[in-house]
Amino acid sequence: MKILVTGCNGQLGNEMQLLEAEHPQHTYFNTDVAELDITDQQAVEAFVSDNEIDGIVNCAAYTAVDKAEENQEFCTTLNTVAPAYLAAAVEKRGGWMIQISTDYVFDGTNYTPYVEADPVCPNSTYGRTKLAGEEAVQKACAKTMIIRTAWLYSTFGNNFVKTMIRLGKERSELGVIFDQIGTPTYARDLAVAIFAAIEQGVKPGVYHFSNEGVISWYDFTKAIHRIAGIKDCKVRPLHTEEYPTPANRPHYSVLDKTKIKQTYGIEIPYWEESLVECIKKLKD
Numbered sequence: 511m512k513i514l515v516t517g518c519n520g521q522l523g524n525e526m527q528l529l530e531a532e533h534p535q536h537t538y539f540n541t542d543v544a545e546l547d548i549t550d551q552q553a554v555e556a557f558v559s560d561n562e563i564d565g566i567v568n569c570a571a572y573t574a575v576d577k578a579e580e581n582q583e584f585c586t587t588l589n590t591v592a593p594a595y596l597a598a599a600v601e602k603r604g605g606w607m608i609q610i611s612t613d614y615v616f617d618g619t620n621y622t623p624y625v626e627a628d629p630v631c632p633n634s635t636y637g638r639t640k641l642a643g644e645e646a647v648q649k650a651c652a653k654t655m656i657i658r659t660a661w662l663y664s665t666f667g668n669n670f671v672k673t674m675i676r677l678g679k680e681r682s683e684l685g686v687i688f689d690q691i692g693t694p695t696y697a698r699d700l701a702v703a704i705f706a707a708i709e710q711g712v713k714p715g716v717y718h719f720s721n722e723g724v725i726s727w728y729d730f731t732k733a734i735h736r737i738a739g740i741k742d743c744k745v746r747p748l749h750t751e752e753y754p755t756p757a758n759r760p761h762y763s764v765l766d767k768t769k770i771k772q773t774y775g776i777e778i779p780y781w782e783e784s785l786v787e788c789i790k791k792l793k794d
Contacts, residue, residue: 511535511536511537511564511565511708512536512537512539512561512562512563512564512565513536513537513538513539513563513564513565513566513567513708514539514541514546514557514558514561514563514565514566514567514596514600515527515530515538515539515540515541515566515567515569516541516542516546516548516566516567516568516569516570516596517542517568517569517570517571518540518541518542518569519542519667520542520569520570520571520573520666520667521662521663521664521666521667521669521697522569522610522662522664522697522700522701523540523542523569523570524664524666524667524697525664525666525697525698525700525701526540526567526569526701526704527540528698528701529698529701529702529705532705533705533708533709536708539557539561539563541557542570543570548568548570548588548592548593548595548596549587549588549591549592549595550595551595554592554595554596554599555595555598555599555602557599558596558599558600558602558603559599559602559603562603563599563600563603563605564600564603564605564606565600565605565606565607565608565708565712566596566597566600566605566606566607566608567607567608567610567704567708568593568596568607568608568609568610568647569610570588570592571588571589571610571640572584572585572588572589572636572639573636575614575634575636575755575757575759576755576756576757577756578634578635578636578639578757579634579635579756579757580756582635582639585635585636585639586639586642588639589636589639589640589642589643590639590640590642590643590646591646593609593643593646593647594643594646594647594649594650596647597609597646597647597648597649597650597651597654598650598651600651601650601651601652605651605653606651606653606654606655606712607647607651607653607654607655607712608654608655608657608704608707608708608712609643609644609647609654609655609656609657610657610659610700611640611641611643611644611656611657611658611659611716612636612637612640612658612659612660613658613659613660613661613692613720613760613763613765614632614633614634614636614637614640614759614760614763615630615631615632615637615640615641615644615658616628616630616631616632616637616760616763617631617632617633617758617760618633618690618759618760618761618762618763619631619761619762620762620764621762622764623764623765623766624718624763624764624765624766625718625766625768625769626658626715626716626717626718626766626769633758633760634757634758634759635757636757644656644716648714652714653712653714654712654714655707655712655713655714655715655717656715656716656717657700657703657704657717657718657719657770658716658717658718658719658765659695659700659718659719659720659765660692660693660694660695660720660763660765661692661693661694661695661720661730662694662695662697662700663694663695663696663697663788664696664697664698664788665788665791665792666697670694670727670730671694671734671785671788671789671792672792674686674730674731674734674735675734675735675738675740675789675792677743678731678734678735678738678740678743678745679740679743681743682742682743682744683743683744683745683746684731684743684744684745684746685745685746685747685748685752685753686727686728686730686731686745686746686747686748687726687727687728687747687748687749687750687753688726688727688728688729688747688748688749689726689749689750689761690726690727690750690759690760690761690762690763691724691725691726691761691762691763691764692720692724692725692726692760692762692763692764692765693720693721693722693723693724693725693764693765693781694720694721694725694730694781694784694785695719695720695721696721696779696781696784696785696787696788698784698787698788699721699778699779699784700719702776703719703770703774703776703778706774706775706776707774710774710775713773715769717769717770717773718765718766718767718769718770719765719767719770719778720764720765720767720778720781721778721779721780721781721784722767722778722779722780722781723780723781723782724764725781726747728745728747728748731745732745733782733785734785734789737782737785737786737789738789738792738793
């Protein structure tokens with residue numbers, strides 16, 4: 511198959527590229543904005559047609575959650591309009607699309623893990639544009655798989671893990687939110703799951719994916735520092751209201767992964783095992 515991977519310079523896009531070598535039977539077109547502007551409908555149509563693309567993994571998104579509140583137009587273009595262009599283009603070729611989405615489609619008022627059929631209720635510009643993107647892609651392409659994920663980190667790009675390691679080395683004290691509960695996702699594990707779907711055949715629908723387990727951002731930070739060997743930084747728990755941000759964040763966004771595990775027969779690592787693996791790679 512000929513597979514287009516957009517947003518190839520991001521966390522997930524980079525992990526996809528590393529795994530492509532393990533799946534050499536396909537031809538990959540790894541693009542970021544320099545190679546393909548996905549907000550340009552004509553460019554998208556031409557690229558998909560000229561390169562005879564069979565499937566698209568859309569890793570491109572506007573993910574600056576707080577900045578999204580003041581950049582609503584661009585956020586909508588990248589998260590809602592562009593994915594629809596990709597979906598429509600690959601549908602013309604009878605192909606499939608995997609669209610990456612987010613826990614922000616929920617408002618976080620649940621107290622048991624969210625399943626795919628739970629009512630959506632985004633409470634931020636980012637969440638609303640990603641939900642609209644889900645709907646637009648499903649409407650435009652029959653073979654669409656939506657994967658909602660959360661708390662993404664990797665050895666690439668800017669993310670919470672790398673920031674906490676840096677701040678842990680720079681500061682003697684750090685305050686971190688303890689009343690937002692969820693599960694981290696190692697982008698490499700998500701890329702492995704995406705390849706499982708590609709190899710077994712994309713089964714349309716909405717799926718949830720993160721690592722296993724449940725923690726707060728505070729617990730996550732304590733684990734990051736312990737694993738990274740940072741001993742001289744005191745981490746104290748903060749309430750959300752002590753750290754106001756422009757965008758609302760879900761207080762509880764644990765995702766139930768049963769559907770993706772059963773559909774594709776995959777095992778998902780516990781969050782701490784994957785964190786150990788990532789930090790080890792960062793040290794190498």
